[in-house]
Amino acid sequence: MLSSLTAGREDGARIADRGEAMLVNAAAPSGVAPPMGQAEFILPATDKADTAPFWQATREKRLVVQRCDSCGKTRFPPRPHCGACRSDKLSWPEVSGFAKIFSHIVVYPPVLPAFAKYAPFPAVLVELAEGKHLRMFGNVIAKPGDTINAINPDSLYIGQPVRVHFEVLTDGVTLPRWLLQPEGAR
Amino acid sequence: MSVTTLIKDRTAIAGIGMAPYGRGIESSEEHLAGMAVKQALDDAGIDAAEVDGLVSYDMEVTALEEMASNMGLGDLRFIAHTSCGGGGSCAGVGLGAMAIVTGQADVVVAWRSRKRSSKESRWWMNQPSIVRDRQMWLRPHGVVRTADEIAFMARRYMHEYGATQDHFANVALAFRRHANLNPTAVMHEKKMTRESYHTSRYVADPLRLYDCCLETDGACALVLVSAERAKDLKQKPVYVHAAAQGISRDSSIMVQWYAEDMMRTQAVACAEGLWKHSDIRPKDIKVAEMYDAYTPEILFTLEGYGFCGRGEAGPFTDDGNIELGGRLPINTNGGSLSDAYLHGFNLVIEGVKQMRGTSTAQVQDADTCFVSGSDLVPTSAMVLRR
Numbered sequence: 176m177l178s179s180l181t182a183g184r185e186d187g188a189r190i191a192d193r194g195e196a197m198l199v200n201a202a203a204p205s206g207v208a209p210p211m212g213q214a215e216f217i218l219p220a221t222d223k224a225d226t227a228p229f230w231q232a233t234r235e236k237r238l239v240v241q242r243c244d245s246c247g248k249t250r251f252p253p254r255p256h257c258g259a260c261r262s263d264k265l266s267w268p269e270v271s272g273f274a275k276i277f278s279h280i281v282v283y284p285p286v287l288p289a290f291a292k293y294a295p296f297p298a299v300l301v302e303l304a305e306g307k308h309l310r311m312f313g314n315v316i317a318k319p320g321d322t323i324n325a326i327n328p329d330s331l332y333i334g335q336p337v338r339v340h341f342e343v344l345t346d347g348v349t350l351p352r353w354l355l356q357p358e359g360a361r
Numbered sequence: 362m363s364v365t366t367l368i369k370d371r372t373a374i375a376g377i378g379m380a381p382y383g384r385g386i387e388s389s390e391e392h393l394a395g396m397a398v399k400q401a402l403d404d405a406g407i408d409a410a411e412v413d414g415l416v417s418y419d420m421e422v423t424a425l426e427e428m429a430s431n432m433g434l435g436d437l438r439f440i441a442h443t444s445c446g447g448g449g450s451c452a453g454v455g456l457g458a459m460a461i462v463t464g465q466a467d468v469v470v471a472w473r474s475r476k477r478s479s480k481e482s483r484w485w486m487n488q489p490s491i492v493r494d495r496q497m498w499l500r501p502h503g504v505v506r507t508a509d510e511i512a513f514m515a516r517r518y519m520h521e522y523g524a525t526q527d528h529f530a531n532v533a534l535a536f537r538r539h540a541n542l543n544p545t546a547v548m549h550e551k552k553m554t555r556e557s558y559h560t561s562r563y564v565a566d567p568l569r570l571y572d573c574c575l576e577t578d579g580a581c582a583l584v585l586v587s588a589e590r591a592k593d594l595k596q597k598p599v600y601v602h603a604a605a606q607g608i609s610r611d612s613s614i615m616v617q618w619y620a621e622d623m624m625r626t627q628a629v630a631c632a633e634g635l636w637k638h639s640d641i642r643p644k645d646i647k648v649a650e651m652y653d654a655y656t657p658e659i660l661f662t663l664e665g666y667g668f669c670g671r672g673e674a675g676p677f678t679d680d681g682n683i684e685l686g687g688r689l690p691i692n693t694n695g696g697s698l699s700d701a702y703l704h705g706f707n708l709v710i711e712g713v714k715q716m717r718g719t720s721t722a723q724v725q726d727a728d729t730c731f732v733s734g735s736d737l738v739p740t741s742a743m744v745l746r747r
Contacts, residue, residue: 214490217505219497226497251619252498258611278520280512281566282503287488290503295563298504300513300618307621312502323503328566333520350501 217289218348226253228267233349236341239267240309251309270309272339274301274353277310281328296324301337301353313353316340326355369638370746372458373591373598374583376405377710382547382579382701384478390422393580394474395431401582402432406595407468412584414439414466416457418449420704423474432470439466443606445614447652447735448627450705451743455604457585467586473706474580483576495613508573508655510615511737512565515657517623519567522672526567529656530558531678532691533571533698536653538684540695543721547577548699572656574697581703581710597747599716602729603639604743607631615737628665628736636667639744643667646744647727648715649689650708652735653696659683665736685722693722705734716747 221230245262303309314323337353378400457469540546591598607630611620660674694711733742
C-alpha cells in the first residue's frame with residue numbers, strides 16, 4: 176500500500192515543492208489538472224514562510240514545534256507571532272515524538288477520492304508529551320508501512336500512548352503518523 | 362447613558378420573508394435571495410426605495426451591490442459583510458441595530474441564500490489537493506469534512522462529561538418532531554424514531570447521519586427598523602433586546618483544537634457581551650433557536666451561554682425538556698437538522714415568528730427568545746422580545 180501512496184511521487188514532489196496550487200495526479204498529462212477534489216493525494220504546501228520549517232523537519236524525520244525566543248512559550252500550529260508576548264523571534268525545537276490520543280474519530284464514506292480506498296478509517300488528535308497546548312492531527316498505525324485503515328478503530332481510546340512515525344508520501348512531503356505504543360509507554 | 366442602553370429594544374424586526382426551502386430547486390441563489398427580500402419588504406409594508414442599509418455574512422453568493430440593484434433599493438448608507446458562515450446569522454441584525462440607533466441607516470435588510478442540495482455543491486468535495494492555509498494540519502490526514510471535525514469534539518466531550526449518543530438522539534428527535542408540525546420544513550413528512558436514529562449510518566463516528574444537518578436550497582430575509590417606526594407598520598414589532606458577536610481567545614476553526622480547554626468555544630466571548638447588554642437572563646428565556654449543524658452543538662451552546670453548567674447539557678435534553686411543552690423548547694421550526702440548512706438564518710426567522718405568536722410549534726406566552734449562530738466559528742447571538 177505504501178507503493179500506491181508513493182505512486183506519482185515525482186510529479187507530486189515537483190508540484191508540491193513549487194508550492195503552486197496545482198493538482199497532483201500522476202495519471203494526468205502534464206499541465207492538465209483533474210477536477211477539484213479528485214486528486215490522488217491531499218498534500219500540505221511546503222513552501223509557506225510560516226510553516227516550511229515544519230515540513231523541512233519532517234523530511235529529516237524530526238518532529239518540531241515553534242518556540243518563542245522572547246518568552247520561551249512553545250506553540251503549534253506555527254504562527255508568525257507569539258500570542259503570549261507578540262514577539263516574532265522564534266525557533267523550531269525538536270520534540271520527543273511521544274504523545275497520547277486526545278480524541279479520535281472514524282471517517283466513513285462519502286470521502287474524497289484520495290481517501291476513498293481506506294474508508295472507513297480512524298483519525299486522531301494527539302496531545303504531545305511536551306504540553307497540553309501542543310496537539311496534532313494524524314492517522315494511527317500499528318507498524319510502519321500500515322495503511323491508515325489497518326487498525327481496528329474500536330481498539331482506540333483517549334489517553335492511548337502513541338509515538339511519531341514519518342511516512343514519506345512524496346519527495347516533498349513527509350507526514351507524521353502515530354504509531355501505537357504498548358500500554359504504560361510514556 | 363450607559364453603553365448597555367444603546368441598542369436595547371430600540372430596533373425591531375418588522376418584516377420577514379422565506380423563499381421556498383427544498384432540494385433541487387432550480388432558481389439561482391441570487392434569485393432565491395431576491396424572493397426572500399421582496400417578501401420581507403412586503404411583510405413589513407416598506408417600499409424597497411426606503412432601504413438604506415444592507416447586511417450579509419460570508420459565504421453569501423449575492424454581493425451587496427447586486428442585491429441592491431435586483432431589489433431596486435435606495436441609495437445605501439450602511440453596508441456590512443461580516444463573519445462567519447454559520448456564526449454570522451445574528452451578527453447582521455446586531456450590526457443593523459447599531460446602524461439604526463446611531464443614525465447611519467433607517468431601514469436595514471439582512472438575508473441568507475444557500476443552494477447546497479446537489480452533491481456537487483458540497484464544499485469539501487472541492488478541497489484543493491495542496492492545502493496552503495491552516496487546514497494543512499488536518500486535511501492531509503483525511504480530516505476534510507466539517508462532520509469529521511465536530512466528531513473529534515463530540516468524542517472528547519463524551520469522554521469528559523459522560524454524554525452519550527442518546528443525548529444527541531434527544532436533539533435530533535426533538536427537532537424532527539418540531540419539523541413534523543411545520544409544513545414548510547424539508548423533513549415535515551419524515552418521522553424519526555429513537556431506533557431509526559441509532560441505526561442510521563455513521564458519517565464520522567461518533568456522529569451518525571441524523572446528527573448532521575440537511576443540505577438544502579432556500580433563502581430567508583428580514584427588515585429591521587427603529588422601534589418607533591415599527592409601531593406604525595403592518596406587523597407586531599419584534600424587538601432586538603440585545604445582540605453580540607464573539608471570538609474567544611486561542612481561537613481556531615472549527616474547533617478550538619489548540620486551546621488547553623477545547624470546550625471553551627466562541628460562545629464564551631459572545632455570551633459575555635450578550636448577557637452584559639441584556640436585562641433578560643438565560644432563566645427568563647422561553648424559547649431558543651440555536652445553531653444546529655450537528656446535534657452536539659446544541660449541548661455546547663446550552664453550556665456556552667449559561668443555560669446549564671459545564672457538562673450538564675446532555676441530561677438537560679432528557680425528558681422532552683427541549684421539545685414543545687418542555688422547559689426550554691429549542692429550534693421550533695425543526696432547525697438546520699430538520700427544517701432547512703440556511704446557515705442559521707432560518708432560526709432567526711423562527712425566533713421572530715415565536716415572538717409574533719405565529720410559529721407552527723408556538724410556545725405558549727413566549728415573550729423572550731434566544732437566537733445563536735454556530736459557536737464553533739466566529740459567532741453571534743441575540744435576545745429577541747415581543
